[in-house]
Amino acid sequence: xxxxxxxxxxxxxxxxxxxxxxxxxxxxxxxxxxxxxxxxxxxxxxxxxxxxxxxxxxxxxxxxxxxxxxxxxxxxxxxxxxxxxxxxxxxxxxxxxxxxxxxxxxxxxxxxxxxxxxxxxxxxxxxxxxxxxxxxxxxxxxxxxxxxxxxxxxxxxxxxxxxxxxxxxxxxxxxxxxxxxxxxxxxxxxxxxxxxxxxxxxxxxxxxxxxxxxxxxxxxxxxxxxxxxxxxxxxxxxxxxxxxxxxxxxxxxxxxxxxxxxxxxxxxxxxxxxxxxxxxxxxxxxxxxxxxxxxxxxxxxxxxxxxxxxxxxxxxxxxxxxxxxxxxxxxxxxxxxxxxxxxxxxxxxxxxxxxxxxxxxxxxxxxxxxxxxxxxxxxxxxxxxxxxxxxxxxxxxxxxxxxxxxxxxxxxxxxxxxxxxxxxxxxxxxxxxxxxxxxxxxxxxxxxxxxxxxxxxxx
Amino acid sequence: xxxxxxxxxxxxxxxxxxxxxxxxxxxxxxxxxxxxxxxxxxxxxxxxxxxxxxxxxxxxxxxxxxxxxxxxxxxxxxxxxxxxxxxxxxxxxxxxxxxxxxxxxxxxxxxxxxxxxxxxxxxxxxxxxxxxxxxxxxxxxxxxxxxxxxxxxxxxxxxxxxxxxxxxxxxxxxxxxxxxxxxxxxxxxxxxxxxxxxxxxxxxxxxxx
Numbered sequence: 001x002x003x004x005x006x007x008x009x010x011x012x013x014x015x016x017x018x019x020x021x022x023x024x025x026x027x028x029x030x031x032x033x034x035x036x037x038x039x040x041x042x043x044x045x046x047x048x049x050x051x052x053x054x055x056x057x058x059x060x061x062x063x064x065x066x067x068x069x070x071x072x073x074x075x076x077x078x079x080x081x082x083x084x085x086x087x088x089x090x091x092x093x094x095x096x097x098x099x100x101x102x103x104x105x106x107x108x109x110x111x112x113x114x115x116x117x118x119x120x121x122x123x124x125x126x127x128x129x130x131x132x133x134x135x136x137x138x139x140x141x142x143x144x145x146x147x148x149x150x151x152x153x154x155x156x157x158x159x160x161x162x163x164x165x166x167x168x169x170x171x172x173x174x175x176x177x178x179x180x181x182x183x184x185x186x187x188x189x190x191x192x193x194x195x196x197x198x199x200x201x202x203x204x205x206x207x208x209x210x211x212x213x214x215x216x217x218x219x220x221x222x223x224x225x226x227x228x229x230x231x232x233x234x235x236x237x238x239x240x241x242x243x244x245x246x247x248x249x250x251x252x253x254x255x256x257x258x259x260x261x262x263x264x265x266x267x268x269x270x271x272x273x274x275x276x277x278x279x280x281x282x283x284x285x286x287x288x289x290x291x292x293x294x295x296x297x298x299x300x301x302x303x304x305x306x307x308x309x310x311x312x313x314x315x316x317x318x319x320x321x322x323x324x325x326x327x328x329x330x331x332x333x334x335x336x337x338x339x340x341x342x343x344x345x346x347x348x349x350x351x352x353x354x355x356x357x358x359x360x361x362x363x364x365x366x367x368x369x370x371x372x373x374x375x376x377x378x379x380x381x382x383x384x385x386x387x388x389x390x391x392x393x394x395x396x397x398x399x400x401x402x403x404x405x406x407x408x409x410x411x412x413x414x415x416x417x418x419x420x421x422x423x424x425x426x427x428x429x430x431x432x433x434x435x436x437x438x439x440x441x442x443x444x445x446x447x448x449x450x451x452x453x454x455x456x457x458x459x
Numbered sequence: 460x461x462x463x464x465x466x467x468x469x470x471x472x473x474x475x476x477x478x479x480x481x482x483x484x485x486x487x488x489x490x491x492x493x494x495x496x497x498x499x500x501x502x503x504x505x506x507x508x509x510x511x512x513x514x515x516x517x518x519x520x521x522x523x524x525x526x527x528x529x530x531x532x533x534x535x536x537x538x539x540x541x542x543x544x545x546x547x548x549x550x551x552x553x554x555x556x557x558x559x560x561x562x563x564x565x566x567x568x569x570x571x572x573x574x575x576x577x578x579x580x581x582x583x584x585x586x587x588x589x590x591x592x593x594x595x596x597x598x599x600x601x602x603x604x605x606x607x608x609x610x611x612x613x614x615x616x617x618x619x620x621x622x623x624x625x626x627x628x629x630x631x632x633x634x635x636x637x638x639x640x641x642x643x644x645x646x647x648x649x650x651x652x653x654x655x656x657x658x659x660x661x662x663x664x665x666x667x668x
Contacts (some may be wrong), residue, residue, distance in 0.1 A: 001562050013552035344548045346606070347512065348562045349537025451536070452504075452512035455544070 003358035017334065022366045024330060025431070028323035030372030030381060032427050034315040037419045042309045055268035056143070057275050059090075059284075059295045060260045080289060084255040089281050094274035097266045098162075098337035102259030103137045105251035106232055107188040108202070108240060111178065112212060118186060119177050121375070123231035129231055130200035132191045133174070133237035136259075137246040139397060141169055141217070143262055144240065152235075157217030158184035167216040169240040175218045184215050188239070190249040192376055193232045200230040207375055211248040213241060216418055241370060283288035327431075328438040342446050343454035354448045359439050368434055371428050382419075461485040461547045462607050462640045463509060463539075468518035470504055477516070479506055480663035488607055491634040491641040493654035495668075500660045502644040503612055504600045509642060510542055513533035522608075537562065541601030545613035548594040555596040556581045563603035571597045574629060591622035598629055602637070609633055611643045615650055627653050 011018045061080035087099055108131060109118030120131050137326045138144060141160040146152045160167045167210075168186070175181060194203030225235045246252040265271055275291055278284075338359070345355050446454065463486045470479040478501040486492055488507075496502045507513045508520055511532035519526045519620070527535040532648035541562075549558045553574060571581045574595040580588060585596060594614060599608050611630065615623035627650055634641040636656070643650060651657050657668045 001557070006561075009557060010552050193559075340548070341550055344550055345561075346533075347510075347536060347542050347548065348600075349533050349535070350562070352535050450513050451532075452507040455512065455548075 003354050003361060007358045007361040007365070010358075010367065011178045015225060018362075020093035020365055021330070021334070022370050024327060025367050025370035025435070026374045026377070028319075028327060029428070029431060030377045031319045032316070032387065033374060033378035033419060033424060034382040035312055035319055036423060036427055037378065038386055039161065039309065039312045039316060040419055040423065041386055042312060046306075046309065047155060055271040055294065056262050056264045057271065057278070057291050058262050059278075059289055059291055062288055062290045075215055080258055082257045082284075086283055087261065089283065090278050093281075094270055095266045096263050096274070098140060098141045098143065098264040100138055100262040100264070101243065101257035101449050102144075103133045103243065103246045103252040103257055103263065104259050105246045105249065106132045106191045106193050107135045107245075107249060107251075108132045108191045109239075109332075110189065111185040112187055118174070120170075120231050121173050121234055121236040122132065123234045123237070124228050125198075125200050126231045127199065127201075128401060129202050130232060130240045132193065132202065133239045134168075134193075134232050135188070135239045135241050135246055135249075135251070137241045137243045137252065139243050147219075152219045153222050155220040157215070159217060160240060162243075164216065164242045166213045166248075166328065167242045168213045168245070169217040169219050170215055171236040171238065172218050172220050173236040175215070175440060180215055181320045182215055185212055186215065188214055188241075188245065188249060190251060192251075193230060194219055200232070206250060209248060209250045211245060213245060215387045230413050234433075253440065281423050301351070309405070324434045327434055328441075331363065331435065331438040332442035335439060336446065339446055339454055342443075343451060346447075346451035347455060355447065356443050357438065359443055360436065363439055364432070367432060371431075375424065384402065460487055460489075462488045462523060464516075465505075465509070466514040466519045466521060468508060468520065470501065470508065470513075471516045477663055479508075479515070482518070482663075482665050484658070484665055486608070486640050486642055488640045489634060490655040491631055491637045491653065492643065493651040493657045494642065494644045494660055494665070495648070495651050495657060496660035498646075501663060502660050505572045505660065506572045506610050506612055506642065506644050507553045507663070509608070510540045514552075516530070517617060532653075537604075539585070539606055540608045540610055541604045541606040543594070543597050543601050543609060543611040543614045545616040547590075547617075549596055549600075551584075551586050551591055553585060554582050555585050555588065555592075555599070558585055558596055559599045559603045561600060562579075563600075563605065565603050565605070567599065570603050571596065574599050574602075575625075589622075590617050591604075591619075591625065594618060594622075594626055595629070598626070598633070602633060608642065611641065613645055614643060615647060623647070623650070657661075 058200075059080065059082060061230060061361070066423045082101065090096070091099065110116065110349040111118065117128075117131065118133075120133050123130075136144065138160065141283060142154075144152075147159075154169075155172050157169075168188075170180065180186065187210050190204050190208045191207070192204040194201050196203075219240075221235050227233075231237055235299065244254075247254050252258065263274075265274055271293055275293055279286065279291065342355055346352070462495065465482045465484050466578050467476045468479055468482040476663040482505060488643060494502050494505065499588070504513070508515050511520070511527050514528060514532070519528075520534060526593045527539070549555075550561065553561070555571055559570060568581055572578070576588075576592060576595060576599075578640060585593065588596065598609075600616075609630070614630065615626050630641050630643065631653060633639045636646075643654065645651060658665050659668055660666075
């Protein structure tokens with residue numbers, strides 16, 4: 001009778017023992033795979049969140065203090081002036097996914113079809129001459145600080161991206177007053193807010209330009225600004241526009257940016273390194289410019305993610321050590337309980353190798369079956385646990401989709417919890433090594449005895 | 460005809476005191492041998508040396524004139540000898556038929572039937588058989604192995620008188636009709652009386668009675 005048949009008979013007739021080993025291996029495998037799934041998911045999620053959230057640094061103009069001959073101090077505000085060439089230099093400093101230059105200006109508006117002027121929400125000392133809005137021209141409206149900080153939120157349509165040329169976002173209040181909706185076209189014309197004799201007036205002095213723009217999105221104000229300002233200073237009257245709009249209105253030079261410029265890096269971990277490289281660019285006047293960094297929400301959730309990852313690692317180490325110890329102990333006890341059988345088989349002239357092979361075959365066939373069941377069980381467990389533990393980490397992502405529409409940027413945790421076949425096989429492989437070593441060690445301690453010693457022990 | 464022979468075999472557990480001293484004996488096929496002796500005199504040790512379960516400290520065990528260690532003790536145990544133990548030593552998760560088939564390719568049922576087990580008993584859990592039936596299974600396993608030498612250690616030690624007589628007759632049949640060399644280690648004078656040759660092991664020396 002060969003070892004395969006003996007192993008088969010053992011498993012068939014000693015069902016209780018086979019089932020208990022099966023359950024033990026299955027539980028251990030299920031725990032290990034579930035923990036590894038969670039660990040992999042938390043690491044992958046952290047990495048993706050880092051990549052999606054990104055981090056940013058902003059190039060801004062600094063304020064200076066000048067003292068005159070009499071020793072009086074005057075605060076002067078420097079103006080940023082960054083060109084496309086300098087932006088390219090900065091982009092070469094690291095993995096920068098997007099950059100978002102901003103130009104500020106003012107514009108009056110008119111309805112394209114009816115010809116009526118756009119009615120802005122009245123501010124302090126409102127008059128027809130100061131019926132204008134402040135224009136923020138940029139490449140990506142979703143990356144604008146007020147949207148990132150959720151002071152404003154897109155209510156309809158989509159955000160402006162660098163692919164747009166004549167796109168604008170207006171507030172829901174202005175849209176409502178003027179009966180405008182997404183897709184409508186309006187006319188913007190050059191203007192500049194000034195003050196004379198205590199009144200807000202339009203001080204535009206050059207040739208007044210006009211441009212037709214399309215409303216691609218409407219925003220809501222989530223955190224209202226209580227300050228009393230001129231009409232153009234009100235939150236509701238802000239117009240977010242494609243970067244070329246102010247150039248078309250002659251309010252800015254082409255490829256020159258006078259507002260702040262935001263640079264968005266793909267991995268917040270690299271932010272400091274990139275910033276230090278940027279600060280070495282000599283073409284930028286660092287006396288009048290400075291860099292402010294911002295790692296968005298990552299810093300808020302990175303600690304939680306790290307703690308969760310550490311917790312899972314500790315859990316995994318405990319489960320691995322305890323399960324390996326229990327598995328080894330039980331297998332050793334089981335094999336030692338089979339000393340008489342080993343003695344009988346040795347007495348019958350069956351070689352030691354054949355006896356070890358039989359014991360191994362028994363455990364390995366039980367383990368293989370347990371692995372199949374554990375794979376299915378761990379799938380359910382890890383997904384349930386994962387959804388509980390990781391569901392809170394759903395940040396506002398700055399990725400390609402989010403730049404278009406921030407309303408559909410939730411993270412699907414389920415997609416992170418599937419452990420790859422390679423890792424699964426590795427876990428099973430490690431367990432098999434523990435099982436094989438346990439069997440070999442416990443068998444070796446028996447089989448190093450002479451057959452007579454075993455038979456003497458039996459009697 | 461000599462089948463198995465000991466040549467000046469000595470055995471010591473501790474390297475100092477020899478349990479067996481210069482044992483030199485021939486065992487022939489077709490005969491039943493009984494080895495008597497007080498407990499601890501080395502009877503089972505001698506049987507173990509003959510069966511290749513252990514090696515002598517000095518001397519040789521020859522099977523058909525060849526040192527059994529030449530081809531290996533496992534080979535010797537598998538091909539030349541078969542054991543019958545007092546505690547039967549059957550594998551508990553195998554049926555009698557499977558126990559017999561453990562070391563043999565011969566069909567087990569005819570052998571078991573010849574030794575008095577029915578077909579149903581041959582397929583039953585081995586632990587549910589009586590002591591006598593279990594010993595018959597052990598003998599059937601020894602016979603099925605086709606070994607020339609059957610080494611029996613107290614084969615009737617756990618059996619009642621009637622069953623012991625039946626088992627003794629089977630062993631005699633093995634020697635006389637199947638031409639096996641049956642070597643029995645026993646305390647039983649009744650069993651020893653049935654042997655063709657009786658030895659007594661005293662103070663490490665084997666003396667023929």
